[in-house]
Amino acid sequence: MQSYRRTIPTLVRRLSQSLAHKEARVGTEQIYKTYTEQPEPVKAVIKGDFPKWLSGGLVRNGPGMFDIGSDKVNHWFDGLGLMHRFNFRDGEVTYRSKYLRGDTFEKCMRENRVAFTGFGSVHYPDPCKNIFRRFLSYFRMDEPTDNCNVNFLNVGDDYFVCTETKFMRKIDIETLDTKEKIVVSNYVTVQVSTAHPHYGLEDGATFNMGSQYGKETSYNIIKVPQPGKGQTDSLEKAEILYKIPASNPGSPSYYHSFGITDNYIVFVEQPLTLNLLKLFTARLRGVGMNTCFDFSKTTPARFHLIHRETAEHVATKYLADSFFVFHHINAYEDDGNVVVDLCAYTDETIMNSLYLADLRKSGEEGAQMWRESPHTYPRRYVFPINVTEDTPKGQNLVKLDYTNASAVLQEDASVHCVPDVLVEDVLGYEAPSVNYWKYNGRKYQYAYGLCVHDRSTVMNKLIKLDVRSKQVA
Numbered sequence: 001m002q003s004y005r006r007t008i009p010t011l012v013r014r015l016s017q018s019l020a021h022k023e024a025r026v027g028t029e030q031i032y033k034t035y036t037e038q039p040e041p042v043k044a045v046i047k048g049d050f051p052k053w054l055s056g057g058l059v060r061n062g063p064g065m066f067d068i069g070s071d072k073v074n075h076w077f078d079g080l081g082l083m084h085r086f087n088f089r090d091g092e093v094t095y096r097s098k099y100l101r102g103d104t105f106e107k108c109m110r111e112n113r114v115a116f117t118g119f120g121s122v123h124y125p126d127p128c129k130n131i132f133r134r135f136l137s138y139f140r141m142d143e144p145t146d147n148c149n150v151n152f153l154n155v156g157d158d159y160f161v162c163t164e165t166k167f168m169r170k171i172d173i174e175t176l177d178t179k180e181k182i183v184v185s186n187y188v189t190v191q192v193s194t195a196h197p198h199y200g201l202e203d204g205a206t207f208n209m210g211s212q213y214g215k216e217t218s219y220n221i222i223k224v225p226q227p228g229k230g231q232t233d234s235l236e237k238a239e240i241l242y243k244i245p246a247s248n249p250g251s252p253s254y255y256h257s258f259g260i261t262d263n264y265i266v267f268v269e270q271p272l273t274l275n276l277l278k279l280f281t282a283r284l285r286g287v288g289m290n291t292c293f294d295f296s297k298t299t300p301a302r303f304h305l306i307h308r309e310t311a312e313h314v315a316t317k318y319l320a321d322s323f324f325v326f327h328h329i330n331a332y333e334d335d336g337n338v339v340v341d342l343c344a345y346t347d348e349t350i351m352n353s354l355y356l357a358d359l360r361k362s363g364e365e366g367a368q369m370w371r372e373s374p375h376t377y378p379r380r381y382v383f384p385i386n387v388t389e390d391t392p393k394g395q396n397l398v399k400l401d402y403t404n405a406s407a408v409l410q411e412d413a414s415v416h417c418v419p420d421v422l423v424e425d426v427l428g429y430e431a432p433s434v435n436y437w438k439y440n441g442r443k444y445q446y447a448y449g450l451c452v453h454d455r456s457t458v459m460n461k462l463i464k465l466d467v468r469s470k471q472v473a
Contacts, residue, residue: 032359034067035082037097039176044086044093052091059173060084061161063149064099066356069112075120075290076354080105081149083161083176098176100161102146102169116145117283120290120355146181150195155206156227156234162195164256166210184210187238188222196257196327200226200308201441207241207265207308209258213276217249221265221306242311244269244304251275254293259331259340261441264314265306266331266340271299271322272348295348297322303383303417305338316387317414318407324348329378329432332443334400338383341422341447341467343376343430350374375428378447378465379419380405387415402468422470426463427452 063079066072073079081100086093099105107115117123144165153160159173160182170179184193190210197208204226212218221241227234244267246252251273259266278292285291301323305314329341353373382405384397391397396406397415405420423429432449434440445468450459464473 032356035064037082037099039096039098041094041096044095046093050091050093054088056088058086059152061149061152068108068114071114072356073114073118073121074355075118076356076359078118078121079149081147081161085176096176100148100169101178102181104145104147117288118145120288122286122288153197155224158234164192164195166191187235188240190220194257198260207260209267211252215249217246217252218243219246219267242306242313248273251294256326257328259328261331261333261338263308263333264338265308266338267304268325269302269304270324271296271301272324290351293348297347305383314385318383318417319414320381320417327430327432329447330434330440330444332441334443336385337398337400338385340381342379343432344379345374345376347374376430377424378422378429380422381417381419382407383417422467423465423472426472430459
């Protein structure tokens with residue numbers, strides 16, 4: 001399993017030399033088309049030299065099918081999941097890909113249409129049903145999708161693909177064959193969970209977060225201990241480490257990822273909230289999940305710190321001006337502070353920029369669309385842990401000499417945090433990655449991410465960010 005982990009940083013560095021030029025060779029219509037799977041390994045054509053010492057595999061997951069019969073999904077998030085695997089050995093590379101054959105995929109193929117309601121795509125009742133059955137179907141919530149098109153998860157010897165519902169799918173990591181469906185809510189009390197879990201670097205545990213909706217809505221931290229010898233179900237010992245109460249139970253925060261350090265889980269309760277009333281009536285109104293969100297530019301984001309071992313919730317209320325985040329970059333502890341780096345947008349409108357009708361625009365029209373889209377920049381927030389009654393108010397509590405981030409204790413005992421922007425001279429910075437198995441949750445220097453380069457219509461440049469010098473390469 002370690003071979004999968006160690007190849008990624010090296011492969012990223014290799015790809016960085018050519019990725020910026022890819023847009024010149026591959027048009028937008030090729031990037032956002034429906035792909036034909038390649039179930040059997042094929043030998044890749046290598047341009048340049050590929051290191052013979054690099055051995056292992058790289059797996060990736062993402063939307064791959066957007067056109068089903070005469071139907072099209074509306075939003076990029078809703079494309080049917082296509083799994084990819086690259087094998088490296090003796091200077092050669094092979095590639096294979098397979099569609100995830102879950103219930104959602106099979107239903108779409110059987111009905112030859114978009115047969116599920118996703119983020120921005122609406123599933124209408126089966127026209128083959130009689131009028132009465134079609135009418136009743138409007139009053140039932142759609143079953144969450146098992147179109148697990150976001151990420152891979154490894155627990156023990158098991159591999160899963162996941163998305164932001166209560167479902168995962170176990171897969172064969174070698175052949176990419178789809179295996180049984182996993183219902184996360186059968187193990188822990190959550191209705192949804194993220195597709196960006198973290199791994200404990202010391203104890204081998206897996207951490208994730210999921211929401212429990214209801215009168216006492218909470219954001220639940222999930223801990224899955226490293227499976228023991230002879231344990232047949234790698235998830236059977238999953239438990240809720242801590243429940244973070246939602247500030248507004250009827251409109252809980254949306255989140256796509258979270259942070260982790262050696263000792264803390266970092267959760268951002270951001271002001272993009274899910275209106276549960278809108279969600280429960282979406283089917284009746286004939287709309288997708290994308291219409292069920294509310295964003296407030298005046299409501300602050302709140303950061304929560306929970307100790308990984310003691311499950312102690314740091315009592316200090318850390319607040320920051322409103323923003324939206326998909327992806328955390330990294331987090332670590334330094335001299336009594338928790339440092340959190342993430343990709344921040346000023347609002348949530350990026351989600352409305354990912355409709356296929358816009359993404360498939362090419363030429364100047366597409367480039368203009370990307371230039372006018374909201375862009376994200378890497379920010380650094382710093383949270384002093386030991387805030388007490390004796391802590392002075394009205395002055396910056398951050399004493400780290402390498403950051404301009406500030407944290408000021410207010411009269412109401414909250415701490416107002418202002419970030420340090422790590423880089424501003426790139427057009428967006430997303431899909432971040434660090435050398436995970438060495439530096440995740442620890443002080444680090446380099447992060448990799450994507451940005452838009454040279455009037456492109458896609459994020460087509462891989463950049464290396466030095467978070468110490470704030471320089472990019």
